[in-house]
Amino acid sequence: MQGTQPQQRDDATYPPTERTVPTRSPGRASYDKELVHAILDEGYVCHLGFVRDGAPVVLPTLYARAGERLYVHGSTGSRPLRAARQADPGLQVCLTVTHVDGLVLARSAFHHSINYRSVVVHGTAYDVTDAEEKRQALDALVDQVVPGRAADSRPADKKELAATAVIRLDLDEVSAKLRTGGVNDEPEDLALPHWAGVVPLRKGYGTPLADPGLAPGTALPGYLTAL
Amino acid sequence: MQGTQPQQRDDATYPPTERTVPTRSPGRASYDKELVHAILDEGYVCHLGFVRDGAPVVLPTLYARAGERLYVHGSTGSRPLRAARQADPGLQVCLTVTHVDGLVLARSAFHHSINYRSVVVHGTAYDVTDAEEKRQALDALVDQVVPGRAADSRPADKKELAATAVIRLDLDEVSAKLRTGGVNDEPEDLALPHWAGVVPLRKGYGTPLADPGLAPGTALPGYLTAL
Numbered sequence: 001m002q003g004t005q006p007q008q009r010d011d012a013t014y015p016p017t018e019r020t021v022p023t024r025s026p027g028r029a030s031y032d033k034e035l036v037h038a039i040l041d042e043g044y045v046c047h048l049g050f051v052r053d054g055a056p057v058v059l060p061t062l063y064a065r066a067g068e069r070l071y072v073h074g075s076t077g078s079r080p081l082r083a084a085r086q087a088d089p090g091l092q093v094c095l096t097v098t099h100v101d102g103l104v105l106a107r108s109a110f111h112h113s114i115n116y117r118s119v120v121v122h123g124t125a126y127d128v129t130d131a132e133e134k135r136q137a138l139d140a141l142v143d144q145v146v147p148g149r150a151a152d153s154r155p156a157d158k159k160e161l162a163a164t165a166v167i168r169l170d171l172d173e174v175s176a177k178l179r180t181g182g183v184n185d186e187p188e189d190l191a192l193p194h195w196a197g198v199v200p201l202r203k204g205y206g207t208p209l210a211d212p213g214l215a216p217g218t219a220l221p222g223y224l225t226a227l
Numbered sequence: 228m229q230g231t232q233p234q235q236r237d238d239a240t241y242p243p244t245e246r247t248v249p250t251r252s253p254g255r256a257s258y259d260k261e262l263v264h265a266i267l268d269e270g271y272v273c274h275l276g277f278v279r280d281g282a283p284v285v286l287p288t289l290y291a292r293a294g295e296r297l298y299v300h301g302s303t304g305s306r307p308l309r310a311a312r313q314a315d316p317g318l319q320v321c322l323t324v325t326h327v328d329g330l331v332l333a334r335s336a337f338h339h340s341i342n343y344r345s346v347v348v349h350g351t352a353y354d355v356t357d358a359e360e361k362r363q364a365l366d367a368l369v370d371q372v373v374p375g376r377a378a379d380s381r382p383a384d385k386k387e388l389a390a391t392a393v394i395r396l397d398l399d400e401v402s403a404k405l406r407t408g409g410v411n412d413e414p415e416d417l418a419l420p421h422w423a424g425v426v427p428l429r430k431g432y433g434t435p436l437a438d439p440g441l442a443p444g445t446a447l448p449g450y451l452t453a454l
Binding site: 024050052079116145149153157192197203205227 | 271272274277282283285287289304305327329332333334336337339341343365366369376381383384387391409412418420421423427428430434435440446451
């Protein structure tokens with residue numbers, strides 16, 4: 001059928017499911033792929049949840065997005081990666097990425113809040129066994145933290161590749177949730193003498209601290225000065 | 228026996244358990260209460276994990292520490308809070324707090340890392356039913372975000388209290404994990420021409436944006452200028 005049909009285009013949204021539709025503040029939820037991608041691309045640390053012996057476990061770990069796939073890596077001996085390798089068919093996970101943008105201080109304690117953007121991904125994580133996909137995922141994990149860095153470092157050798165496990169989680173059951181804007185006080189509270197407003201949060205980078213043993217003549221690369 | 232024995236003092240550490248001893252990098256784990264408290268007190272957003280229909284769920288939410296207790300709040304209709312109220316005896320959770328301090332760029336892709344400090348708490352979360360404990364927890368939740376703010380806002384009224392659920396998680400099964408310091412490249416990589424070092428991350432506050440409807444004469448409070 002190739003060539004005879006118009007190219008299949010991805011929908012612009014992820015289909016909502018029972019567990020990606022929030023029970024409260026549904027107006028803060030979004031399934032827009034562009035928004036989800038933007039939130040994911042701005043971060044590099046996620047919180048990965050899985051079930052172990054019936055109990056939840058939540059661990060911070062690095063991630064990378066490549067198209068509609070997320071990758072997480074770790075030692076082949078680490079618990080979630082071992083579990084993903086051993087579980088059939090894969091390991092049920094929930095991967096969450098959160099950016100906090102501001103503190104919302106209302107006149108009433110009840111309406112205090114934060115401005116944030118988060119993405120929650122539900123799904124099954126699979127061990128990546130294809131050597132080329134694994135290499136690309138490892139590059140993506142480095143470039144997610146510092147774009148351009150993977151090409152400016154020594155790639156993993158055979159022994160390092162064998163010691164590293166990579167798991168993949170497809171972006172299928174996904175939602176974003178966000179709060180933006182100012183305070184939402186009750187009308188009867190507006191005359192109260194408490195300051196109200198939003199305190200924006202700022203994130204930034206400090207001056208890079210070079211390793212004392214740099215090879216002579218090694219300059220700070222452009223992708224770091226551009227951060 | 229009161230008065231006849233020396234006052235029982237808390238141990239300085241949390242007892243390690245099978246699930247708080249990491250399978251890798253055990254040297255990065257700590258059970259020191261002071262360190263755990265310091266990491267918890269520096270944050271206000273945690274990632275709360277629980278199991279729903281056999282699958283993990285990880286949601287970002289505000290938390291507060293009061294001594295050896297953590298509190299999380301939300302709408303009485305929200306899923307984890309409803310589950311904690313309905314589950315007997317409480318809801319099994321994993322609550323994780325993470326601070327990212329720096330990007331560790333090694334000469335080899337394999338030794339790339341981040342400097343971070345995290346706390347992982349395992350345990351059972353219970354619905355707070357005592358009215359006074361609930362009020363104190365709600366104050367603590369506001370003060371965790373902006374110390375001093377709870378006293379400078381209108382407390383929750385009866386209706387708001389009824390709409391808000393608070394759950395408590397005791398600090399019993401707790402570990403901190405951290406990475407600090409510079410790059411750990413292999414000796415044979417030191418002469419490679421790649422820049423290596425640590426890029427510190429900075430967090431800060433922007434200029435507070437006052438609500439346009441502030442009562443006349445309402446000044447920016449000292450606890451905000453001190454941020």
